Amino acid sequence: MLKSIQSAFVPVHPEGYRFVAIFAAVTLVLFWLLPDLFGWIGVVLTLWCAYFFRDPERTTPLRDGLIISPADGRISSIETVMSPPELDLDGEERVRISVFMNVFDVHVNRSPVDGELAALNYVPGKFINAELDKASEDNERQALTIAMADGQKLGVVQIAGLVARRIVKFVKIGDQLLAGQRFGLIRFGSRVDVYLPPGHNALVCVGQCAIAGETVLADLAHSESTRNGRAA
Numbered sequence: 001m002l003k004s005i006q007s008a009f010v011p012v013h014p015e016g017y018r019f020v021a022i023f024a025a026v027t028l029v030l031f032w033l034l035p036d037l038f039g040w041i042g043v044v045l046t047l048w049c050a051y052f053f054r055d056p057e058r059t060t061p062l063r064d065g066l067i068i069s070p071a072d073g074r075i076s077s078i079e080t081v082m083s084p085p086e087l088d089l090d091g092e093e094r095v096r097i098s099v100f101m102n103v104f105d106v107h108v109n110r111s112p113v114d115g116e117l118a119a120l121n122y123v124p125g126k127f128i129n130a131e132l133d134k135a136s137e138d139n140e141r142q143a144l145t146i147a148m149a150d151g152q153k154l155g156v157v158q159i160a161g162l163v164a165r166r167i168v169k170f171v172k173i174g175d176q177l178l179a180g181q182r183f184g185l186i187r188f189g190s191r192v193d194v195y196l197p198p199g200h201n202a203l204v205c206v207g208q209c210a211i212a213g214e215t216v217l218a219d220l221a222h223s224e225s226t227r228n229g230r231a232a
Contacts, residue, residue: 013055013108015168015185020050055108058213060180064149065221068112068179069210070156071192073101078202078226083195086121086143087155094155094195095226097202097217099210101190109184109192110213111146111177113154119145120173142167142184146177152220155195158186180213196220205229 012020027042060068077098083089101107121143140160147153158167169184177183186192196202196218203218204210205227210217 010054010056012050012053013185015053019053020046052103052107054106055182056106058110058180058211060110060213061216062179063221065219066113066179066216067154067194067196067218067220068110069099069212069215069217070109070112070183070194071099071101071210072105072107072212073099073191073210075204075206075208075210076100076191078204078206083155084143084157086123086141087145087157087195088119088121089145089153089155089195092198094198095200095202095218097194097196097204099192099194101186101192106212107186107190108182108212109156109158109186111179111181111183112156112194112217113146113148113177114179115146115148115154115177117144117171117173117175117177117183118147118153119143120169120171122167140167142169144171144183152197154197155193157193157195158184159191159193160186201226203227207231 023042023046027039027046030042031039075097077096079096080093081096082091083094085091123141123143142158144156144158145153146156160167166187167184168187171177171183194217197220200218200220201224203216203224207229
């Protein structure tokens with residue numbers, strides 16, 4: 001019971017302080033100007049805002065070849081596609097794993113692997129539903145290319161969604177990233193795509209829940225075929 005209570009009160013990422021303060025200020029005004037009901041609605045929304053920007057600690061599995069989920073959320077699609085030009089991956093065909101984050105998921109994103117941030121490209125765009133396939137081409141997004149020690153490159157794309165209006169980065173080109181390290185955040189509902197190196201498959205299945213910094217999406221050291229899943 002104590003652990004459950006402690007897990008509910010995790011640190012709020014500094015990026016969220018301003019938003020929590022704004023929600024709290026509006027709540028005070030609602031209590032002052034309007035009936036109590038509206039004030040209590042403000043309290044609920046302020047608590048949700050703090051919950052949205054939570055930044056829990058994670059335990060990342062460490063081994064060469066493991067690709068760790070960069071985002072909390074549901075695996076919404078696994079497809080073989082051409083890599084987008086903003087990733088600078090020579091337009092190779094790769095398996096793309098998409099993780100959809102709803103407004104109740106943790107939105108701090110983490111590096112899937114150890115490696116150097118070789119490219120970082122921001123692409124302005126629309127704000128359509130991030131679950132739609134065309135969001136990978138139409139929506140505002142930020143593309144990161146990570147060069148691993150063995151020379152292989154991994155692509156990660158943060159995609160703004162229907163509600164999201166800002167992608168925040170914590171890193172710059174040339175940074176040495178560690179698997180599980182925080183590299184950015186997307187505000188209020190979004191999606192993160194991972195483009196595996198050519199010839200490798202996902203070890204997760206559509207519908208599965210992923211945890212940023214903990215769930216293994218793929219293993220470059222093995223050649224297991226794509227997995228199927230069953231709802232139970």
